[in-house]
Amino acid sequence: MESKVCMNEQCGVSLPSSVECKKGWRLRSGELASLCDSCGTVYEQLVFCDTFHSKDTGWRECKSCGKLLHCGCIASISLLELLDSGGVKCISCSKSHGLCSTSSREKCKDSGVSAANGVDEKRFSNVGNQSSISLINKMKFAECCDDAGSDDHTLLPPSQMDDAIETINQMKAEETFHPAGEFGSSFLSFSGQSSIQSTQKVKPSQYMENVHGSPVRTNLTISLSATSGNTDALPTAGVEERQLGRKISSFQQGSKSRHLLPKPPKSILAAGLETNASTTSQIRVARPPVEGRIKNQLLPRYWPRITDQELQQISGDSNSTVVPLFEKVLSASDAGRIGRLVLPKACAEAYFPPISQPEGLPLRIQDVKGKEWVFQFRFWPNNNSRMYVLEGVTPCIQSMQLQAGDTVTFSRMDPEGKLLMGFRKASNALMVQDKHLPSMPNGAFSSEPFFLPVNENLHAVNSHSGFLQSFKGRDFPLSALSKHFNGGDFGWPLSESNVGKTVDGPMSPSTLVPERKRSRNIGSKNKRLLIDSQDALEVKLSWEELQDMLRPPSGIEPSTVTIEDFELEEYEQAPVLGKKSIFTVLQSGEQEQWVQCDSCLKWRRLPADVLLPPKWTCQDNTWNLNRASCSVPDELSPQELENLLQMSKELEKKRLGAGLRSGNVHESSNPDALGNSTAIGGNISEVGGTSVATTTKHPRHRPGCSCIVCIQPPSGKGKHKPTCTCNVCMTVKRRFKTLMMRKKKRQSEREAEIAQRNQFVWERKEEGEAESIGMQLATPIDSLEDQRRLGSELQIISQNNTQSVEIGNNGKLDLNSHPDRENLQMKSSRISMVSLLQEASLPLETYLKQNGLTSLVSDQQASSGSHVLQPANRDSENLSHGVQEPEDGSEELSETDQSGKDPS
DNA sequence: TTGCTGCATGGTT
DNA sequence: GAACCATGCAGCA
Numbered sequence: 012m013e014s015k016v017c018m019n020e021q022c023g024v025s026l027p028s029s030v031e032c033k034k035g036w037r038l039r040s041g042e043l044a045s046l047c048d049s050c051g052t053v054y055e056q057l058v059f060c061d062t063f064h065s066k067d068t069g070w071r072e073c074k075s076c077g078k079l080l081h082c083g084c085i086a087s088i089s090l091l092e093l094l095d096s097g098g099v100k101c102i103s104c105s106k107s108h109g110l111c112s113t114s115s116r117e118k119c120k121d122s123g124v125s126a127a128n129g130v131d132e133k134r135f136s137n138v139g140n141q142s143s144i145s146l147i148n149k150m151k152f153a154e155c156c157d158d159a160g161s162d163d164h165t166l167l168p169p170s171q172m173d174d175a176i177e178t179i180n181q182m183k184a185e186e187t188f189h190p191a192g193e194f195g196s197s198f199l200s201f202s203g204q205s206s207i208q209s210t211q212k213v214k215p216s217q218y219m220e221n222v223h224g225s226p227v228r229t230n231l232t233i234s235l236s237a238t239s240g241n242t243d244a245l246p247t248a249g250v251e252e253r254q255l256g257r258k259i260s261s262f263q264q265g266s267k268s269r270h271l272l273p274k275p276p277k278s279i280l281a282a283g284l285e286t287n288a289s290t291t292s293q294i295r296v297a298r299p300p301v302e303g304r305i306k307n308q309l310l311p312r313y314w315p316r317i318t319d320q321e322l323q324q325i326s327g328d329s330n331s332t333v334v335p336l337f338e339k340v341l342s343a344s345d346a347g348r349i350g351r352l353v354l355p356k357a358c359a360e361a362y363f364p365p366i367s368q369p370e371g372l373p374l375r376i377q378d379v380k381g382k383e384w385v386f387q388f389r390f391w392p393n394n395n396s397r398m399y400v401l402e403g404v405t406p407c408i409q410s411m412q413l414q415a416g417d418t419v420t421f422s423r424m425d426p427e428g429k430l431l432m433g434f435r436k437a438s439n440a441l442m443v444q445d446k447h448l449p450s451m452p453n454g455a456f457s458s459e460p461f462f463l464p465v466n467e468n469l470h471a472v473n474s475h476s477g478f479l480q481s482f483k484g485r486d487f488p489l490s491a492l493s494k495h496f497n498g499g500d501f502g503w504p505l506s507e508s509n510v511g512k513t514v515d516g517p518m519s520p521s522t523l524v525p526e527r528k529r530s531r532n533i534g535s536k537n538k539r540l541l542i543d544s545q546d547a548l549e550v551k552l553s554w555e556e557l558q559d560m561l562r563p564p565s566g567i568e569p570s571t572v573t574i575e576d577f578e579l580e581e582y583e584q585a586p587v588l589g590k591k592s593i594f595t596v597l598q599s600g601e602q603e604q605w606v607q608c609d610s611c612l613k614w615r616r617l618p619a620d621v622l623l624p625p626k627w628t629c630q631d632n633t634w635n636l637n638r639a640s641c642s643v644p645d646e647l648s649p650q651e652l653e654n655l656l657q658m659s660k661e662l663e664k665k666r667l668g669a670g671l672r673s674g675n676v677h678e679s680s681n682p683d684a685l686g687n688s689t690a691i692g693g694n695i696s697e698v699g700g701t702s703v704a705t706t707t708k709h710p711r712h713r714p715g716c717s718c719i720v721c722i723q724p725p726s727g728k729g730k731h732k733p734t735c736t737c738n739v740c741m742t743v744k745r746r747f748k749t750l751m752m753r754k755k756k757r758q759s760e761r762e763a764e765i766a767q768r769n770q771f772v773w774e775r776k777e778e779g780e781a782e783s784i785g786m787q788l789a790t791p792i793d794s795l796e797d798q799r800r801l802g803s804e805l806q807i808i809s810q811n812n813t814q815s816v817e818i819g820n821n822g823k824l825d826l827n828s829h830p831d832r833e834n835l836q837m838k839s840s841r842i843s844m845v846s847l848l849q850e851a852s853l854p855l856e857t858y859l860k861q862n863g864l865t866s867l868v869s870d871q872q873a874s875s876g877s878h879v880l881q882p883a884n885r886d887s888e889n890l891s892h893g894v895q896e897p898e899d900g901s902e903e904l905s906e907t908d909q910s911g912k913d914p915s
Numbered sequence: 916t917t918g919c920t921g922c923a924t925g926g927t928t
Numbered sequence: 929g930a931a932c933c934a935t936g937c938a939g940c941a
Contacts, residue, residue, distance in 0.1 A: 344934055349918095353933060356931085356932065391921065395931095396932075398932085402920095
C-alpha cells in the first residue's frame with residue numbers, strides 16, 4: 012500500500028495509505044484505473060474505497076443494518092431518499108426498499124459502514140449482457156436488495172449502465188438532464204468471481220475499456236425494466252418518462268425537485284409502437300467514442316446514434332464487428348452539388364488515415380448496399396489548422412437520396428478495418444414513427460423506430476403543437492419547456508431558438524428570406540434541419556392528429572402537477588390513441604361526433620363527449636342501440652357523407668395551413684390562431700340539417716371542464732349587455748374603434764394623395780403632358796369608386812380562390828382571420844381593406860350582427876337568426892369572439908399592418 | 916457562361 | 929479568445 016494524494020492539484024484529496032478509511036480512498040497497485048471521486052482525476056491504478064459513499068454513488072445504507080440499497084434505477088443513483096425505516100426510496104421511480112437482514116453483510120472495520128465483501132451469493136444476479144465479452148458475463152452484479160419486490164429492479168449490466176451514464180452525461184452537458192444530485196462521479200458497484208476479490212468502485216466505461224482493450228460492441232438497451240417487458244410497467248427510471256400525462260410528464264415529485272426528461276412520447280409506446288422493452292436494440296442511443304485517442308474530444312453531436320439492430324444489419328452474418336465511429340448531419344453544402352463533405356476534424360484525424368499533404372488520399376468507403384465508393388480524403392489548411400473534406404461524395408449522396416438534414420454515419424468493420432457509410436433520413440423519421448414502419452429492408456440507417464433523430468426534425472418536433480397544447484392560454488414559458496425537453500438521445504430536442512423559429516409564421520422574416528439564405532440558416536449554422544415546409548406541414552399535422560387521438564386510459568383521471576407555476580396533467584398510466592372522429596354541431600348548438608366503424612366503415616353518430624377507443628365498431632355503439640349493428644344502414648345519405656368528409660378534409664387543410672403560421676404554444680394569444688379558428692367557423696356547411704366541421708377540440712375539454720375555452724358560451728348563446736365590459740365585448744368594441752380610426756386615417760391620407768396627384772397633374776398639364784399623365788391616373792380618385800373597383804376585384808378573387816377563409820358564405824369578412832399568407836398575402840390584403848372599409852362604414856350594431864356577434868347587441872336589437880352555423884369546437888367559438896386578449900396590443904397592430912399592405 | 920478548386924470569411928461553440 | 933466549420937467567392941479552366 013502506498014499513500015497518495017490526488018493528482019489534481021486543485022483537488023488534493025488525500026488518498027489514505029492504509030486500511031484507515033479516510034474519505035474512503037485506498038490505493039491498490041496493479042488494479043484497474045479509476046477516478047478520483049472528488050475531482051474525477053483518472054488514475055492509472057485503481058483507487059477505490061471499501062465503503063460506499065452513498066450520496067455519491069447512489070447507494071444508500073440501511074440505517075439499521077448498513078446494508079447497501081439501490082433501486083436499480085439509473086436516475087435514482089443520485090435520487091435515493093433514505094427512509095426512516097432504514098430503507099430507501101427512489102425519488103425518481105418511487106420504488107422503495109425496506110429493511111434488510113443484517114446477516115449478509117459485514118461492516119467496514121474502518122468506517123463502520125458496510126462493505127460488499129461477503130455479499131451473499133444469492134444476492135447476485137447474472138449480468139446477462141449479450142454483447143459483452145465473456146469476462147463480463149462471468150461477473151456477478153450485486154443486487155443488494157433482496158426484499159420482496161426487488162426483482163423489479165434488476166440492475167443494469169455494466170455495459171448498459173455505461174452507455175446510460177454516458178448518455179445522461181451528454182444530456183447533462185447539453186443541460187437537458189437535471190437530476191437532483193450529481194451523477195458524473197457516480198460509480199457502480201459490482202463484485203466478481205474473478206481476481207477482483209472485493210467490491211470495487213469502477214466506472215463501467217473504464218472497466219470495459221481496460222478489460223477489453225478494444226472497442227466493444229455494447230448492448231445499448233436503456234430499458235431499465237429489462238425483466239418486465241410490460242409496457243404498462245415501463246421503466247420507472249429517471250431516463251424514463253414516468254407518467255406521460257397527455258403531453259408532458261414528470262417524475263414523481265421528489266422532496267425538492269421535479270424533473271422533466273426528454274423522452275419519446277409514451278403515447279407512442281403505449282400505442283404499441285414500441286418493441287418489447289426487454290429485447291430492444293432499436294433504441295437510438297448516442298455512442299461515445301470508444302477509442303482512446305478521441306475519447307472526451309468528440310462533440311456529442313458526432314457520436315454515432317446507431318441502433319444495435321442497424322449494427323446487426325450491417326454486419327450481417329459475418330463475424331466482423333461493426334464499430335460505429337461518428338456521424339454527421341449533412342449541411343447544405345455537404346449535400347450540395349459541390350460534392351464536398353466537410354468532416355469533423357477530430358473524427359477525420361481519429362478514424363481516417365493520417366494525411367500530411369493537402370491532396371490527401373483516396374479512401375474506399377462501402378455504403379449500406381455494399382457498394383464501394385472512392386472519395387478523396389483531403390484537407391485544406393485553415394487558420395493554422397486543417398479542414399478535412401471528403402471530395403466526390405455527390406454520387407454517393409445522390410445514390411442514397413440524401414439531402415441536407417439527413418445524417419451520414421461512418422462505421423468501421425473490424426478486424427478488416429473497412430470503412431462503412433450509412434445514413435439516416437431525417438424526413439422520414441416521423442413518417443416511420445407515425446406509420447409504424449419497420450426498419451429499412453436494405454439495412455440503411457433510415458429506420459427510426461420511435462425516436463426522432465436527435466439533430467433532425469427539430470422543426471418538426473417543435474411544431475408539434477399538440478405536444479404543447481396543454482399550455483394553451485397559460486403562456487407557458489418556452490424556456491421552461493426547452494430546458495427540460497432539450498436534446499439528448501432520449502428523443503426530444505428543443506431549444507429556444509428552434510421554438511422561436513417554429514413559432515414564426517410564414518409571414519415572419521425567417522420565412523420570407525430567399526431560398527438560398529433560408530437553406531443556409533436552416534441547414535447549417537444552427538444545426539437545424541433543412542426540412543421542406545411541406546414536410547414540416549405533414550409532420551405537424553400528423554402530430555396534431557395524433558394529439559387529437561390521445562385518450563386517457565379508461566377510468567384514469569389525471570392528477571395535476573405544478574411545474575414552475577404551470578399546471579400540467581399527469582396520468583398514472585400512459586394514454587392511448589383513440590379513434591379519430593368528426594365533430595359537428597347542430598343548429599341547436601348541440602354537439603355530436605361522427606365516427607366510422609372499423610368493421611363496416613359506416614359512420615355513426617355519437618355524443619360529442621364520448622372518448623373513443625383506438626378501435627370502434629358498430630357493436631360498441633351503446634349510445635344508440637338501433638345503430639349498434641353493422642347491418643344497420645348508414646345514418647347519412649351518400650351526399651351528406653361526402654359533404655361531411657369533404658368539409659372535414661378541407662377544414663383540416665385550413666387548420667394545417669393556419670397552424671403553420673400560428674405559434675403552436677401561444678395558440679390562444681396568437682392572432683393567427685384567432686383567424687384560424689374563425690375560418691373554421693366560417694366554413695361550416697350544413698349536412699342534412701347539421702352543420703359540420705372538424706374540430707381541434709382537445710379531448711381534455713370535456714363536459715364540466717371549466718377552462719377558459721369551455722366556459723365560453725357558443726356563439727349566439729348568452730347575451731351580453733351593451734354595457735358589458737367582458738373581454739369579448741371589450742375586444743369587439745376596441746376593434747370597431749380601431750376600424751373607425753383607420754378609416755379616418757385612410758380617408759385623410761387618400762385626400763392628401765389626391766391633392767398631391769391633382770397638383771402633379773396640373774403641373775404636368777402645364778407642361779403639355781397632361782394627356783399621357785391622364786392615362787397614368789387610371790387609379791381611382793374617388794373613394795367610392797375605389798371601393799367599387801376593388802369590390803369587383805374582390806369578387807374575382809373570391810371566385811378564383813374558394814380557399815380564401817376571409818370570405819364567408821355570405822361574403823362577410825372575418826376580421827380575425829389571417830389567410831394563408833404564402834398564397835394569399837396580396838389578395839387578402841386587398842380583400843381585407845375593401846371589406847374593412849365597408850365594415851368600418853357600418854354602425855357598430857350592424858357590424859356585430861354581420862359578424863355573428865349578436866350576443867353583444869342588446870336583446871331588442873339582436874337578430875336571433877343572424878347566425879345559424881356554429882363552429883363545432885369551443886376553441887373556435889371562443890376565439891371567434893375575440894376573447895383572447897392580445898398580450899401587447901398586437902391585435903390592433905396586426906390590423907394596422909394589414910392596412911399598411913393595402914396596394915391602393 | 917459554367918463548373919471546379921482552393922482559400923477566406925465569419926458565425927457558432 | 930480560440931477552434932471549428934459552413935459557406936462564400938475569387939481565380940481559373
